Amino acid sequence: MTASLIAGLSGVMLSEDERSFYRDVQPAGLILFRRNIFDRAQFARLIDETRDAVGREDFLILIDQEGGRVQRLRPPIARTLPSAAAFADVYAEDPELAKESAFAVARLTAEELRNYGITMNCAPVADLAIAGAHEIISDRAYGTSVPQVVALARAVAEGYLAGGVVPVVKHIPGHGRATADSHFGLPIIPTRHSKLSETDFAPFKALADLPAAMTAHVVYSAIDADNPASTSDIVTRDVIRGEIGFDNLLMSDDLSMKALNGPMRARAEAVIAAGSDIALHCNGDLAEMRAAAEGVPPLAGRAAEEFAAAFACIGRSEPYDKGRALQLLAGVLGAQTPIV
Numbered sequence: 001m002t003a004s005l006i007a008g009l010s011g012v013m014l015s016e017d018e019r020s021f022y023r024d025v026q027p028a029g030l031i032l033f034r035r036n037i038f039d040r041a042q043f044a045r046l047i048d049e050t051r052d053a054v055g056r057e058d059f060l061i062l063i064d065q066e067g068g069r070v071q072r073l074r075p076p077i078a079r080t081l082p083s084a085a086a087f088a089d090v091y092a093e094d095p096e097l098a099k100e101s102a103f104a105v106a107r108l109t110a111e112e113l114r115n116y117g118i119t120m121n122c123a124p125v126a127d128l129a130i131a132g133a134h135e136i137i138s139d140r141a142y143g144t145s146v147p148q149v150v151a152l153a154r155a156v157a158e159g160y161l162a163g164g165v166v167p168v169v170k171h172i173p174g175h176g177r178a179t180a181d182s183h184f185g186l187p188i189i190p191t192r193h194s195k196l197s198e199t200d201f202a203p204f205k206a207l208a209d210l211p212a213a214m215t216a217h218v219v220y221s222a223i224d225a226d227n228p229a230s231t232s233d234i235v236t237r238d239v240i241r242g243e244i245g246f247d248n249l250l251m252s253d254d255l256s257m258k259a260l261n262g263p264m265r266a267r268a269e270a271v272i273a274a275g276s277d278i279a280l281h282c283n284g285d286l287a288e289m290r291a292a293a294e295g296v297p298p299l300a301g302r303a304a305e306e307f308a309a310a311f312a313c314i315g316r317s318e319p320y321d322k323g324r325a326l327q328l329l330a331g332v333l334g335a336q337t338p339i340v
């Protein structure tokens with residue numbers, strides 16, 4: 001049976017131990033990073049070999065291809081993509097052009113990803129850019145206002161779906177206000193619940209129909225002072241599934257991030273117990289992957305239904321004007337503020 005786990009790989013070649021892990025554990029998917037990419041042929045072979053090891057059709061291949069700072073595939077094997085903030089800059093001058101551009105660039109990216117066999121992209125980010133917060137989100141956000149973030153994130157998600165790639169909206173219910181990077185520590189947000197509902201949570205509520213979402217390793221102390229959202233049954237039940245109304249495939253953020261503590265098996269158990277459908281482990285450490293696998297159940301019941309619904313989005317490819325899309329991409333890249 002399929003395990004409620006998405007895992008990684010250590011390098012550019014599939015080791016025999018990794019092959020055995022994917023064959024025996026049967027994870028729901030594979031997530032790829034820069035460490036897994038050498039060139040086009042190697043990357044395509046790595047994906048094919050991992051698929052073959054699993055031997056199932058319903059196996060997800062994931063990547064983080066947001067654009068800007070977070071872009072695992074880069075030239076010469078993929079296009080340079082604008083940051084979310086670049087679309088926000090266009091939106092300030094011409095909202096309709098920004099939405100058209102966001103859709104078109106996502107549609108181009110979906111085609112590029114599908115050429116490698118990648119079926120799920122961990123994007124768009126629907127977090128708000130909040131003044132004074134940690135820079136971990138900053139230019140990854142589509143703006144500071146709820147309507148703008150919703151409009152652009154929606155356009156991006158629809159672009160991926162039109163190209164047969166499943167978007168994963170993140171980081172539900174909101175990471176933008178965090179004053180620490182959850183890769184290295186546990187952010188604590190003391191903001192009152194009513195304010196969070198008006199701001200941070202609102203984009204996710206407007207995007208609750210999207211097929212998949214990733215949780216945040218962030219403590220909302222006004223709601224659950226003891227646990228980050230990813231391991232909080234209170235936040236998952238009352239906010240993500242309740243107030244926001246997200247009823248589709250829910251995965252945790254990376255279990256290996258330092259925002260979480262304790263043994264890896266316990267971390268996996270905690271995110272599943274809190275209400276995530278799938279635990280995500282990214283760093284490619286095989287011993288950790290095995291421990292995480294011991295902490296997750298087979299994908300069954302409602303979680304299996306949500307997984308199947310997300311998987312059903314893969315493969316469709318609606319026609320589009322590729323020339324126009326490339327023109328729009330060039331326009332947004334030209335307007336992007338250089339990183340210094």
